[in-house]
Amino acid sequence: MMVQINGATHEVADGTTVAQAVRALTAATTGVAVALNDEVVTRGAWETTALRERDRVEVLTAVQGG
Numbered sequence: 003m004m005v006q007i008n009g010a011t012h013e014v015a016d017g018t019t020v021a022q023a024v025r026a027l028t029a030a031t032t033g034v035a036v037a038l039n040d041e042v043v044t045r046g047a048w049e050t051t052a053l054r055e056r057d058r059v060e061v062l063t064a065v066q067g068g
Contacts, residue, residue, distance in 0.1 A: 005057045038058070
């Protein structure tokens with residue numbers, strides 16, 4: 003199925019979870035936030051939130067610096 007992750011179209015397997023999408027995008031384990039169709043997904047729900055056809059996922063990582 004096709005989903006958008008950070009503005010780019012990706013083909014993912016049916017049943018792919020938010021957690022799997024995040025792991026495919028970044029190795030960061032902290033400082034990561036996810037929005038699914040403009041709604042924040044709490045970290046506790048990443049493993050159980052399955053993506054659907056045409057979902058829009060935004061994965062944001064905190065960056066330190068100045």
